[in-house]
Amino acid sequence: MSMIHSPFIPIDQLTRFESDVSSDEDLMEVIVKYSGDVMAVGAALGAFVEILDPNYAILTITLGNLERLYTYDEIEYVELPKNLTYFLREELNNSCISPVQRPTSFGLTGNGVAIGIIDSGIDYTHADFQNPDGTTRILFLWDQTVDGNPPEGFRNGSEFTKAQIDEALASDSPYEYVPSIDMAGHGTAVAGVAAGNGRSSDAVEKGVAPNASLIIVKLGHTGSNTSFTRTTEIMRAVKYISDKAQQVNMPVVMNISYGTNNGSHDGNSLFESYIDSVSDRWRSCICVASGNEGTAGHHYSNFLLQGAVDTVEFSISDNIPRLYMTIWKDFVDTMTFEIISPSGRSTGEISPLQRVTRFTLDDVLVAVLYGQPTHYNSLQEIYILFRGVSKPISAGLWSLVVRGNDITGGLFDIWLPTLEEVTQYTSFLRPIILNTITIPATANRVISVGGYNSSLNSIADFSGQGTLRNLNFMKPDLVAPAVNILTTRAGGGYDRFTGTSVAAPFVTGSAALMMEWGLIQGNDPLLYGQRIKAFLWKGAERPPLLTFRNPVWGYGALNLCDTMDLLVDYNQTGGAFS
Structure with missing residues (x-):
């Protein structure tokens, strides 16, 4: 629910209505769009300010001071955070990824590209996320649930570097050094699809970009290990990964397999507009799962x-x-x-x-x-x-x-x-299956990923569907395999997962391979952001007898071979496709 300025609704009524806050001294988080010196506003109100970019910030403020926030000209808009939850319910060949990985073809592995996983954490001891010498592929890990050493500019959690994770892996008790555990296993599964390297598999069950570097954010707040998170925590994660990728001078693809139904589903919340703004920063791309609400009746x-x-x-x-x-x-x-x-x-x-x-x-x-x-x-x-x-x-x-x-x-x-x-x-009792894509897959500039059964070449009935009412705002962008996906399991080994959560990282990994070819190898210096989305659209495989773009398949199913062939043609001919 978007917060309304004080002439419309008393702020204390609204916040107590939305949350469990009961005392004027209780702390709460709000998202603000601002101009000017927001740090000075925070200092005047005794609020902790986390600046996301020159227009967006998160304020941790007492309920008693929240009403005063609206009296400052610097504050343009305020929004309460929403709760989100993750979606869990022979695919490299079906999406034509394996041929692109082969040395005899493009030979792409994600080398030189960072993949940011915003999720329930990662089992950093899993061999799939380690190099051949046993060192970690994780550059940074921010666990928002472990108190102690937050990243600079943030209020909560603990940040762990590659050096600290390597020290933990070299010890007999790694969690004494880096006490970050993926209790749900969801983030580990997502990371395995996008970037697992198959080191712990005799059959070499590797992911899409097995040589990509990783930046991990475990979502939540101190002391919490639930499946629910807040929009503010995802916004922090998006900023953190973008900043870290710039710090190490690497292009980055972020994966978000979380979502909520709490909103207008048209891309107009501060949460969605901030994610859109980050999509335009740096050499980046953001992929978001469309959710499992297709047949939920919600x-x-x-x-x-x-x-x-x-x-x-x-x-x-x-x-x-x-x-x-x-x-x-x-x-x-x-x-x-x-x-x-x-x-x-x-x-x-x-x-x-x-x-x-x-x-x-x-x-x-x-x-x-x-x-x-x-x-x-x-x-x-x-x-x-x-x-x-x-x-x-x-x-x-x-x-x-x-x-x-x-x-x-x-x-x-x-x-x-x-x-x-x-x-x-x-x-x-009489649900409508259209317009069931969850937020923030509804953000305009992200790549929204639905799910299909690649064995049957049929849409997964649970996959969130878009709407036909606004032809200029049709989601999802495309679909990827989402049924019975073999990927990394927290605690070691592999397991099968179903849901759009594991569809999105197929596209995340594919975008990393495209960035490696374009940015790292120098074939296309502008291959990031909306350009990646456009070529994924154009190269998608469209089943016959359907009209495209449509609210179920988007532009079709992920087909990385056709996308890469189109990129080669475009860069060789300057855009004159045969």
Whole structure:
């Protein structure tokens, strides 16, 4: 939910509505877009300022001082962080990567390129992430959950260098030296697809860019090892990796296999716009998984006519303590909402003139916030929070009644939390599978990666799908293998994983190979950013009988052979393709 300037909603109401902060002295994080001296603003308010770039920063501030933040001319916009979670659910040949790796062809391995993995960490003791002499391929590792030695300019976590990791690997007890552990195994799996070198496999199960260097960020906050992270933590990670790549003078490809449904899904949040801005910095490229929401039943959409009523039914499963529902519509349309619990109790019609309204139904606190348009987004958000009071939310069939009081367009979209947050048993009874790509894969300038079954050459039904409503903003960009992928396992060895989490690093590794050919070998000095995306689009394999670009396949399936052949043709002919 985007934060609204103080003339619209009291800040303390909004933050307490969104978070568990209860005291004016409690600390909270906010994302700000600023101009001028934001450090001076932070000093005046006793806030810790982490500058991301000349326009974006993260402030850790007391709730009591948050209202004052809006009085400074330097502060253009403020946004609360959202929670995100990761997606986990013979592919090198199917994506035509193996031929590009062969010495008799291009012989590309990612040498000289950095791959940044923003995830749950990495098993740095796994042989796939070590050189032949046993030293690490990891240049930097920032564990945001381990307190002690944060990188310069940041507030939390501990940074470990290649030298420190090498010292740990040479010892009998490495975790005493570098106490960073991938508890979930998700980041290790993602890193293996993008850059595993197969050293621990007799069959040499290597990844896409086996000689690339690695920059790793384990997401989270001190003392946390959950699967959830916040947008602020990903923003810090993106800045950190970009800065470190510049420090070592290496082009970099970043991989993000996390996402959320909490937002408008149109690329207009500060979170998404910051990631877009980093995509234009340095010699970089950012690849993001499209999420596993295709068949989760967490999206609903409809056109409401003047005077019409739509009853949107949704089920909530057992043992859900807290749940959000985010509704987005045109501000010009006036709609009212009513919530009915499984027992039949109702909130009554909720007026849009009441900014924040609270009810208790069946021992569940229901809080409703009507937002307003901002200079970043002309849409209106209605954010509904369900929270169990003395026990989890009442399981069963709930209803949201939507009434069209004054309708010009009538379109509205609703999202529930992701599959990883609430499972498939919390869902709409009449879901819409389009517009199910998670944020930040909705950012304009990233490469958004969906998933397909490369053995069957069919789309993976769980893969997040885009929308046909805005032909200038159609996602995903392309798809990659996402079913039964063999990759590195935390603790050693290999295992199989399914989900768009492991589709994205196929494209991440492919972008690293393209950068090696273009930037390191000097064949194309501009081969990064949107140029990589354009050639991946053009070289993608498009199944017959489909219209492209489309919201399921994007421009088609990853085909690195055709992409590289096009690059060679382009650089030899100056753009005159045969």
